[in-house]
Amino acid sequence: MLKNIFKKAFVAICLLIAATSIYLSFNTLIETNSYNPPAKRIALILNSYVGQHGVVVKQGAILAAKENKAELTVFTPYSDLDLEVFQLSRIDEIIAEKFDGVLLMSCGSNRILEAIEKLENNKIEVISLDVPIDGCTGPYVGTNHELSGTMLIESLLNHEQDIKSIVIVEDSMATEASKIIAEYRLKGIYKGLENKKTDIKKIKFTDIDQLRDEINALDDTVAIVSMDSILTENIALLKNNGNKNFNIYGFDSNQMHLNLLYEKLVKQELIRDSLAIGYRATNNLIAKINGTKIDNIDYIKAYMVNVDLLKYNKYATLLYPISVE
């Protein structure tokens, strides 16, 4: 009797396991037919509505997101006004939408640090993108702006052997983010000028006439360092139209500067590798979301470019990325 019960139980267990397996196999079949690997949702918050740098960073991020099968949403501001409001509201949106991570190109507001903490409290990974955030200990991917300043000034001193003074032109209307970057660059410049007998003069750009007047007052033995790309264009214009002979060294070149370089209105430019910044930052963010340890500071190399280097596509693409038309 007991033996018979055991036999029936054995057969029943076998059939139960078989039925379970068939059920699971059908589930797998459904999964196979509608197979979509779960995508990580990440966001890129830019800090400028125009500018080649942001566009190319975005392209790098898109490329990396595609490779990592991540879903990337890019938030581009509609103007350079109210950047803080724009970025903070986007961060709230990201928290509400429960994104997995954010690449944040900070607008430079003090409130951004608070917003980053809020993101972290909601278990959303954050990587600061190319704009250092004061007090933020989280991961950063971007240019070493201080080193960039040193690189530029060392290159300048190398080319301008008899230089007596260097004029640094700053934009008084620059965005907060640009000002933060400029501060780091200046720090690097001063570091590069340590123990040098070169005079430093700073000009705050307010309008083109004021700039013209100030430049005309300079003697010919100066070199001008432009702290951003728009300033570089204005200074080059003044050089082209004026009779002053000075060399211009600038930061943040773009494709509009190609002619300036070819026509030798600008001597050298320090160029950030925007595509690499966007690509690497996205890869790092996804790695962090996946629990992989990443470098807290990941500096992306910047390059000093002059007209001779433009025949090499490696440098030409930095000014004019192949993907940007």
Added chain:
Amino acid sequence: MSKKKSSAKKQSLQYMISSNMAVSMVIIIIMVASLIVMRFSNEMQFEAETRLRQAHNQTNNSIDMFINDTLSISHYIKTILNNRNENQSAINEELILLKNSNKYLSNMALYSLEGEFLIGTAQANQNENVVKSNLFQKAKNSERSSYFEAPFMDISSEAKSTWVMSMASKCNYYFTGIKKQGILFIYMDYSNIRHLFENLNIGNSGYAYIIDENNNFIFHPQQQLIYSGIKSENLQSLNDNVIGSYYDNWNGRERYVIAQTVNNTRWRLVTVAYMDEMRIRLPLILQFMLYIIIAAIFIFIALSYVIANRITKPIHSLQTHMENVKIDNPDFHQLDNIKYAEIESLSDNYNKLVKRIKNLINQIIEEQDQKRLYELNALQAQINPHFLYNTLDSIIWMGEKGKNKQAVEMTSALAKLFRISISRGKKVINVEEEIEHVRNYLVIQSMRFKDKFTYSINVAPEVKGLKTLKLIVQPIVENAIQHGFEEYAVDEGKIEVSCYLEDNNLVYCVKDNGAGMSEERVKNVLDPKAESGGIGVNNVHQRLQIVFGKEYGISIHSEEDEGTTVYIRLPVIYSEEDVNA
């Protein structure tokens, strides 16, 4: 013990059948599943490779068209330049028209062999760089029709820089009516090349690129990342394989690569697909197959068990039946409801065998009983020599003392005793003869022992016509005289012999008032193995049981100093044939 041990080591037939079936099925399932998975995997890979090849060919065709279009334009411009009737401004207008009507074209320019810009939509790179460029020198020094060069940034066009690809070829032109040779440059917008690759669908990470004979990238989707050092391309593997398809491993990922030369150029179009993306569904398919295999295995195990159970069930029944069979079990029956011919045949043969064994055993028992009976009969038939000697001695003594009448009486009784003992060899005699035989014996013994005992014989009238096994009462009476009176001094000894019917059995009762027996002795009397048993009594008892069965024979009631009563019970028989039957 040893039997138990050996059976413990052996597996049951059901277990053997089910386990062998299950194992065979599992092996077959695993083999078939492995083949299916291998086949499926190969098919999947083949399909992915085919798709990749199609994508590759499609891209190659597009590039081919692009190159052919450029060559057609080049040919068209050369035709115009070769026309001695066209003046320079007319040619210029033609070129501008051509540029505006063709989206591929960025610029066109004609240079003299010395590098002087002659005509064009823009003075593309109209400096010493043009003459120094490899492309110019190649076109100048070779009669090969056209050369293509890697993309570069053209800043000449209307103060707006753009990425272009260039093609140069030597051509003839007529300016001022003199035929000269020059180098025609055609600049193609690079974005058009990029657009050819935009809709390429080779998984998330797959891509295609074009490389020239010097390993310069004409196009690579990650060109800038390669320049930045973030990405790299496996050119070593490409150069080892040159063209065709191959697998390589780059940055820890297996790739399938197709390389093919682009027509009219020395470029190679290389398409790369990542195997993990090509096989992205394979793990799920394998998981699906695994579940199906598990399901199939357990279904087959259950089926094997059920089938084995059905096969072995009749064998189990047969086994149980055989275990219950005892040779002397009269209830042995054949197995019923056997559906299978083999088992039925086995059962039939076994039944026949058991019957045969049973018959043989019965035959042997019968033969042994018969033999024993003959021996007992032979023993019974012998007259105790002491009794004969004593009787004859008594007759002689009576003759010498002149007691002739008593001597005659004893001699007559002895003669009758012998006559009935012999009975012409019959085993069965009339009850009256048996009683007569006892009476003669008692006559002789009472004359020998004079006043030691008296006797009486009572025979029920209804038994007189019946038959009985002969010489069954005399040994009992002899035993009563010998052990009841001869060995012990008993006053007024008495023997009562009676014969009657009881419960349809014939019963002889021999009762004495002799010394009696202890309970233990009573048991020994009927035990054939006991040394102190009565030989005569036991002989009678065995003869009766052999002939009539165990329920017949002798029973004794005895008390010490009180006497003994012996009952001889046998069935009622009317003829000797009844005994033989």
